[in-house]
Amino acid sequence: METAVRAPATIPDHAAFQTVAVRWVKHWNEHLFSFAVERPESFRFRSGEFVMIGLPGDGGKPLMRAYSVASPAWAEELEFLSIKVEDGPLTSRLQLIEVGDQLYLGKKPTGTLVxxxxxxxxxxxxxxxxxxxxxxxxxxxxxxxxxxxxxxxxxxxxxxxxxxxxxxxxxxxxxxxxxxxxxxxxxxxxxxxxxxxxxxxxxxxxxxxxxxxxxxxxxxxxxxxxxxxxxxxxxxxxxxxxxxxxxxxxxxxxxxxxxxxxxxxxxxxxxx
CATH class of the missing domain: 3.40.50.80 (Nucleotide-binding domain of ferredoxin-NADP reductase (FNR) module)
Structure with missing residues (x-):
């Protein structure tokens, strides 16, 4: 079983992804949490679509997972709902994020729940x-x-x-x-x-x-x-x-x- 390690407050730039700061985090219970990140001016999506979210993995390579955007297309921030997996490669660290920390955000939202x-x-x-x-x-x-x-x-x-x-x-x-x-x-x-x-x-x-x-x-x-x-x-x-x-x-x-x-x-x- 992996030991959860808090995500770094800052992460290196990566050409394939945008870097965004965490605005707020809410823990519903021991299994579930929500968080929001700043919305880049260039980021456009349709309500119901998903996007890749992540952190640096082993060797600095981004570790990304698909997350549906929980905020509507008009919102000024991007909101997400996530489970907590104790030994999950990403969620074991993602659940420890704090306001001001940085995450990777994909540049191309997509999906059929629209x-x-x-x-x-x-x-x-x-x-x-x-x-x-x-x-x-x-x-x-x-x-x-x-x-x-x-x-x-x-x-x-x-x-x-x-x-x-x-x-x-x-x-x-x-x-x-x-x-x-x-x-x-x-x-x-x-x-x-x-x-x-x-x-x-x-x-x-x-x-x-x-x-x-x-x-x-x-x-x-x-x-x-x-x-x-x-x-x-x-x-x-x-x-x-x-x-x-x-x-x-x-x-x-x-x-x-x-x-x-x-x-x-x-x-x-x-x-x-």
Missing amino acids: CDALLGGKRLFMLSTGTGLAPFLSLARDPEVYQRFEQVVAVHSVRRVSDLAYHDELTAQLADDPLVADEAKAQFHYIPTVTREPFRNQGRIDALIADGRLFHPPLEGPAHLDPENDRVMLCGSTDMIRQTAAMLEGLGFVEGSNANPGSFVIERAFVG
């Missing part, structure tokens, strides 16, 4: 497990999403109640958000569910879909997923994505991409 990869519809379901919530935090705070969909539903499945990062903000329907507070109050719905501890919603996402709990009021519309009017985004564990994608295809949903928009999307860069 509005451009979906056809128009009435309801948008963003189904996530664990840190898969991150791209949906970005999308839920983007005004374009509320212009394209009548209802925006963020579902977050975790093992323990303390893993429900951003629970209070999402429960409040993004009331403090400067751009979408009014729209979110009318259109945004947050459904957290816990699998291993008592909570108001218990069970995996597939169970909530099967027994109809996912569609309870105040959500409007049919008590099932409708390929004609519903659009679905998936992010999280490989098992959840593969099982839910197979279920959606069985219902008549078609996977979309940036080149060919469809009725559901996954981030294949993460699941293969």
Whole structure:
């Protein structure tokens, strides 16, 4: 097992990546933390995309991992949500960062969890497990999403109640958000569910879909997923994505991409 070593406050420049300073860090529990870095003026992305984040590795070579941006495309900083892996090559050090420390940031964000990869519809379901919530935090705070969909539903499945990062903000329907507070109050719905501890919603996402709990009021519309009017985004564990994608295809949903928009999307860069 590796011993966690704090990331250096400064890191050497690297031609392939930008160097950015950490603005804040928040530890949700012993397994989960969020952090934000400054946003370079040249950095442009679409809400829902991911980018490479890293630190110098052995021999000074950058050690990079893909992270979904949790802040919306209009934000002045770049926010991320990460797990803590005690012996992880990157996260064992990344979890120890402090304000002012420097990280490597990739120059080319990309991804398919974006509005451009979906056809128009009435309801948008963003189904996530664990840190898969991150791209949906970005999308839920983007005004374009509320212009394209009548209802925006963020579902977050975790093992323990303390893993429900951003629970209070999402429960409040993004009331403090400067751009979408009014729209979110009318259109945004947050459904957290816990699998291993008592909570108001218990069970995996597939169970909530099967027994109809996912569609309870105040959500409007049919008590099932409708390929004609519903659009679905998936992010999280490989098992959840593969099982839910197979279920959606069985219902008549078609996977979309940036080149060919469809009725559901996954981030294949993460699941293969």
